[in-house]
Amino acid sequence: MTARILVVDDVPANVKLLEARLLADYFEVLTAVDGPSALNVCAATQVDLILLDIMMPGMDGFEVCERLKANPRTAHIPVVMVTALDQSEDRVRGLRAGADEFLTKPVNDIQLMTRVRSLLRLKALGDELRMRAETAELIGTQDLINGVDGMDKAHVLLVDERVSAQERVTRMLAPIAEVVCMSDPQAALFEAAERPYDLAIISDNFTNYDPLRLCSQLRSVERTRFLPVMLMAEAGSQALVTRALELGVNDYIQRPIDPHELLARANTQIKRKRYNDHLRSSVRATIELAVTDALTGLYNRRYLDTHMPVLVERSSKRERPLSVCMIDLDRFKSINDNFGHQAGDDVLRELSRRIKQAVRGADLACRYGGEEFVVVMPDTDGTLAAAVAERLRVSIEAVPFRVNGRAEPLSVTASLGIATLKDGEAAASSVFQRADEALYTAKRSGRNRVVAAAA
Incomplete structure (x- = not known):
């Protein structure tokens, strides 16, 4: 996973x-020595995550x-506060300010890198949803970003075998959520x-059950894949927390549980879930029609023409490859002429x-017009794109x-043309013209082959 991370700290040794x-x-690393410099960096360039000191x-x-x-x-942009402050009120204040995590110095390397990767995965998902929604001019959801105030109470599933713990957590979450408790x-x-x-909150305190199994199953089932999961863990169980984050758990809280911290962390996960749900719903409802x-x-030619410049700009800024594959059915007119247009539609x-x-979920597949199709492959160089195209040709x-x-x-056979974005090409x-050529x-x-444009 590659990403651009901004480190903000006024102590050079900490930055280094x-x-x-x-x-x-x-990772690509940018640095800033104070708050104004950090804000200027974020305004001027793409930043994927921020490690932010508090005492500046x-x-x-x-x-x-x-x-x-x-x-x-x-x-x-996910924000991880990295600081020497270790009081509960400092942590809660940071979370309420919008931070996604609060790590105390000296930071454990494994803990830091696991949390960084976890937050980057979440950001990548959110970025893709936002970009597709913006392409269709659907975004009008800043109210969702700002919090869940004024919205219906959230629905939280708490999984803990101890009834006393269920009752305590339910009381803590009462201001923002209705909680359903289960022991099995x-x-x-x-x-x-x-x-x-x-939100699902899962306790690690089971007598004869590994809580990470449930976390993994929630990530594997289609209906719960995007449900935020928070782990309640004993203090000092860092290995368990690290493994949970690697499995896709969104957040964790350690015992003894501070009610204000639990509310702040739950609020963050709930508003992110509702915001992403709104994006998915809007994208499905409107893009499918338009x-x-x-x-x-x-996707059709209209979507491709609108979305492709966004993909090119993002690839150029991040200096990442992007390839385009154009696909055309060979002698398609003869299918329509000999067997009718219904047969052509079936093909x-x-x-x-x-x-x-044949393509990945992150790739953009479109019908370009008639019997011609286009696949746009972000983060894919010419060699890999040619391999994907050949696999499709054979299929x-x-x-x-x-x-x-x-x-x-x-x-039926098809001919395919490949082109890859050149350095500095905006x-x-x-890139479409070269793929078309x-x-x-x-x-x-001779048809029924893959040809790559010269670099």
């Missing part, structure tokens, strides 16, 4: 220590965090899958299904296409 640790894991001259870390979270352009982890899994919860091809279910639908199977050729009203399936049209080279040289 964190910088060395992050560079060792191949002038503007302290609490104020920096509040300003970041109040700005729509930086509100989604497996029954809780079914409950979470059947009812819409905003920018989805009705025949194939893929296009089946081709779309095979394209979806088209190897299995004939079945069409309604015809007993014998049709043999126009989506140029590569496609026509494939057509002219």
